[in-house]
Amino acid sequence: MIKHKQGYPHSSSALDRTDHKRNFWRATFSCWLGTAMEYADFALYGLAAGIIFGDVFFPEVTPALALLSSFAVWSVGFIARPIGALFFGWLGDRRGRKYVMVITIIIMGLSTTLIGMIPDYHTIGIWAPICLVVLRFTQGFGAGAELSGGTVMLGEYASPKHRGLVSSVIALGSNSGTLLASLVWLLVVQLDHQNLLSWGWRLPFLSSVLIAFAALWIRRSIRETPVFEQRMKQLRVATTRGETSEGSLGRPGKAFWIMVGLRIGENGPSYLAQGFMVGYVAKVLMMDKSVPTTAVLIASILGFLIIPLAGWLSDRYGRRKVYRLFCLLLMVYAWPAFTLLDSHEPWIVIATIVTGMGLASLGIFGVQAAWGVELFGVRHRYTNMAVAKELGAILSGGTAPLIAAALLSYYGNWWAIALYFTVMASIGFLTTFLAPETRGRDLNSVDDAI
Structure with a gap:
């Protein structure tokens, strides 16, 4: 286990400590x-793709092909994420975490709001799905650096002893977003089909602008992390002496590929559980749309217990052990899951989706935040972590619903999807045996953990 002191600059007065605490809470909330x-x-988008987008943007094809087309557009956002991660990660390692996070929240907020303004296929024809693709790309471009930027900021603010717990706030944020989306959709799907098609589906996307404004207002007043400020001081001193050169990123190191493997084990199963299974239940099993939406809602509520518990467990027992356990449980979960979904019993279906999300979208994600920050050295932490996470996402979560829909269309059965699910969870499981235990690592270290 790699364990060192954080190396934060010590406050010289009670006023400094109060200011640091205030900035910590602002950063956390932001x-x-x-x-x-x-x-x-x-x-x-995941809920809309499974429930309504096939009728809005792809009304002239079969239900299975409409579902496939909706998730194909879903994948476009993930293609953009590594590009955004590389660009904004590079910018964040040079200009600061705060600088980038102000830009990304603007891009994401505008893209999501504009999705809610796109005319449907019957109004502008092929331009409707084209506009959807463009906005999904810009949404993914901003989102590619948002998650990693928040993770880095929280990890660099937190004390080593509680870094897993504090960093899990990022996963709580993802859970809060999922909860909000499912709450809004649960209300929206109560509309009759005609109103849902014409204007109801737009409300969730348009309302997201409120979150964007709140986040932007808070981010304008937060301060850079102590770790980044110390790094900048060191660079200024070295520059004065003529000793420094940041250099290029160079070839990805071992820590980069470890992060990719860990991400595949989490992100693929996560988006199968909260993305594809929702569409499978609504469009293939033809169950009431409120059933999968209720499942996402319940899982999101439980996430406020599961996520911090997972972060706390990783602080106490180490990142590797807890992450490995979640991956193992996901490997076992995959096979009975679709059998239980095919029962058509609403509460069995709900419990199945909730279990999958509890393991992949909540628990394992709560551990990953701190581990990802600790794997990398301060010099290129933002860039390397962001690109590794988004590359892992595009290889798993970004394409998982699309591949699962294609497998279902080709084989007409769920067994190939269960095998696909198990393979991705297995990649995460095996990666934990190659990854170092980083609990308590000094984040001021320039070198990667491996």
């Missing part, structure tokens, strides 16, 4: 809001 915004956006 990161929570920003991540809530990001995941509200993606949860809104």
